[in-house]
Structures are given as structure tokens and as C-alpha cells.
Amino acid sequence: MEYKGNPVSHGIAIGEVYRYAPFVPEIEEKTILPEAKEIAVEQYLNLREKAKAELTAIQEKLKTNDPDKAKIFAAHVEILFDTAMNGEIQDYISYDNMSPEWAIKKTYDKYIRLLSKSKDAQIRERTADLKDLRIRLHRIWLGVPKKNLSILEKPVVVAAHDLLPSDTATLDRTKVLAIITEIGGSTSHSAIIARSYEIPAILGIPDIMNQLKDGETVIVDAVEGSLFTQPDEAQQNLYAEKRKDHLAYSAELKKYLHVQPVTKDGTRIEVHLNIGSVTPEELAGSQYTDGVGLFRTEFMYMLSAGLPSEDEQFKQYRKAALEFGERPLILRTLDIGGDKQLESMELPREDNPFLGLRALRLCFERLSVFKTQLRAAFRAGCYGNVWIMLPMVGSMDDIRTAKQIIGEVKEELEKEGVQYNPDVKIGIMIEIPAIALIADMAAKEVDFASLGTNDLCQYLTAVDRLNPHVSQYYQTYHPSMFRLIGQTAAAFHAAGKPIGVCGEMGGDPLTAAVLIGLGIRKLSMGIASVAGIKKLITGLTIPKAEELAEKVVTLSTADEVEAYVKRELESLV
Ligand code: PEP
């Protein structure tokens, strides 16, 4: 059987399915008979031991490769044996005839509520640990097998309805052969992470979870966007060959990683890196690039058990700053909300999260979170060439409010005598058409800009970037995109301020060529796109790029634009 989806990270894999669905326990109020109390307490104590055994096993696995993550699980064991909480659980069972699972829920929920009200951020952060532990206890109680993408027993094809950024950021990349999901488009975070980890991925195969069984063998052709179930031997052999060919092609392309990105007629184009963490794997891209055009700092928040402290953030930013030295390191401030949620932050449920309390808007509401991040960034500025970039800017008010807060942060650092770099550049992401259309005014008040084409396309075409039912309307090749980008770039150039592109269009050779034609000289992308973009640049001339740019804005549909650039660039991509 063949299923079609969107091949967002190219590659081919054959392997066993691992169905992944985050466990959501449904625990109802339940009492037990008085004579069952003793057994129930015993059951609770057994359950606690089983949870401890799981946590210890995870710690053991993480101890050498990821000691920080291991510490989180050590802390969970301590909570599990907390005297006050254990006393309450056992009292609920013994004196109030509550079932163990209900006593656990009552107690954990009470402490989660209490801690979340604390004025001390460090204490508030512990609520995420309690939630995690409560889910673990209930999962074991209900006899549901453990599922976790960060610790996989063997190589598998991960199938899920959707993957949260926290799932993808922690997944064990050595064991994930491919990813398939029911929702998510080419600019969703699952797609971006899959590409940067070079894991083949097909997203947006509706209802696929109901069609697959754990352990069955499938073929993932994430070049054509086909998933094959129940493949026979001949088909498996055919795809094993195709896989080999694809790997050989990727290896050949990788030779371009080392070349200087200079066009055939001598213009140097800057190629920057998009990163989501400061792991050695991510920072390895440093050797091939001109800087970091986008550090998605929210991933650090997602991986942290609570909100990361100023010092924790500072250390990570400093690590990246030292790695890139004089080359710019653009730290994007917290871009949470939309499809990215934080365990450690209670966010309101919204009907239209992409149009809601997101990114900068949320930072304006959670000033202490925003200021903590800014302080860490300014301090890291002493160790390299740090630039701060604000996401989801929609108006001049946003720019002015943010700059006011930034001014306060600098004053506070100054007063406290903390070492920081006052000359860190402040820039904006251009992701909302409202700010793109007044880019001339914005350019006067900021040091630089970067076009976030993933969201720009979402807001310009009015299409949820994750919804597979409308993905045909999400058109990055839409002529309007190029018109708007062209105008915005011209406004920044006229003001003498740098502007680049850090959305996925910057890493797609076909669109990148047009962007160069529109005057963009700075492209930022995930490491997986660097070689292909350098190949394109070295084969391109500026007049050719300008010819493409002039033409696409006169075409009427995305299909026409795509067909035209494909034809014109056939030999370069
Ligand atoms: C973008 O919107 O283009 C962008 C780079 O930000 P993100 O994909 O993280 O929303």
C-alpha cells in the first residue's frame, strides 16, 4: 500500500515502525474498600519502586553522553521519595479510602498548584518535574509501555500524529531512521529539525497512525513523498539500492561544504547557520559558515526542566559566541507560542495560536522572563559578536517598547556593575507583512533585519503553516512573496542597514537564487542546506539572478514561478 505526504527532509529509509504518542492519563476519582487499604498502600510502594527503576535506568544511559539531562532524572527520584508528598499519598489511601492512582493525582496536583504560585522562579520551575513524574506513575499504574524518543532501543521509523519541538529536539538521532507524521508542513519545526539532523521525513500523511502497527516494516521514500507498507522483498531490494544512490548523491554534494560562496562573477554571498542549541553537532557547522543567522533560543527553554536561569543561558550563549569569534551570532529572543509550547510556562489556550500571544507579545507580558534572557545575551556579548533579534515584530510600537525594555536592562546591568557589552546590535525579524510594508521606517530604528519567510508566508497568504489540509495554499513561490521581500530589502539597503533571510527560503536553492537577484547578500539556513546553496552560488552570476528576480514578480502564480526558476536553474540545483 502506498501513502503520499510531503517529503520535507530528503532521504530513503527502510525499517520498523515505532508509533509514538505522548501518553495522557485519564484518572478518575475512585475509592477502595476499607479492607483493601493495606494492599493499596503496598501497590503504591511497588509502583514507586518501578518508577525509580525506570528513572535509574535512564540516568545510567545518559550519564556519559548527557550528564546534564541525567541530573534531571536524579532530581525526579528525589521528588518520588519526598517525605511530605509520600505521607499525604499514603494518608489519602489509609484514611480517606482513595485508590492509589487517585491519591497520587490529588497529591501531585496539589503540589503543582502550590509551586506554580511561588514568587521564586526556581521553585515554579519544579512544576514541570512534578507533572512529568505524575504522568510516569500513572503510565506504569495503567500498564502502558514507556515511549520516549530520547531513549530508543533500536533503529526505527518514528510515526506520530505530530511531533512537538521538544520531542524532536531530544530525539536520539542515531536511532531514528525516518519520521512520518499526520500533520506539519515543510516549515514546521519537525521539518526544520529533521532536515538539520539529516533524518528523512514525510509529514502530513492524514490518518496514518491508524494504518500502522508497531514493529511492521515500511519503506520511507522521502524524496518522492511515498510511504510503502507491507513491501515485498523485491521492493525492499529496489529501495535499498535507491537509498545507496541517494547517500552517494548527498556525499557528492557535501564536497561543496568547503567552497567559498562566491558567484561566478565574483560577488561574495554570506552563508550563515541556523541553530537550535550549542551541542557539538550543531556548532560543527561553524567551519563552513559566516556566522549564526538565527539561534532559535526557544529550544533551550523547551529542553530545560524549568525556565533556564540567566547563568544557564549566559553559558550557552557564551559558548556559541566563543565558537564563532568575530563572526556574528544572532540570538533570537524567545519565540514561544504558536506551535511551540513550554511546559514551564502556563500559556492560555487560544483558538488561533499563530495569531495570538506569541513571541515578543508574550515577552512583553512576561517581563522578567524577557529581561532574564536579555541580560544573559548582553553579558555574552563580551565574548564574541552577539546580535539580538526580536521575533514577530508587527509595528513601530513593538520596536519602541522592546527598545525601552532593552534600555532598562542595560541600565540595570550598569548599576549592578555587571560586565556586559553595550554595543550589541538590536534587530528585528520581518515575519509580519505589516512591518514589511513600513520597512523604511523600521530600518531607521533598528540595526539590522532578517526575513523570517516561514511566518511571512503564513501571514501573507493567510495559511496555517502546519495544517496539511491547506498546505497547497502555503506558497513560498507566490509572486507576492517576492514583491514584498524585494521592497523590504530595498528599504533596508536604502537606509544602509543589513538585511538577510533566515527562513527556509534562504536554504532552498531555487528561491535563494531569486533572493540574491532581489539584492539579498546574506542567507541563513540549517546545516543540511549549506552545501546545496554553496553549489548554487558558485554557478550563478548576479545578472542571471537579477533576471530571475525581475521575471518572477511579473508572473501570476506560484506554479508559474516555480516552473520558471526550475527551468532556468536546471544545471545548478
Ligand atoms: C521564520 O518564521 O521564517 C523563522 C525563521 O522563524 P521560525 O521558523 O522559527 O518561526
Ligand code: MG
Ligand atoms: Mg518565525
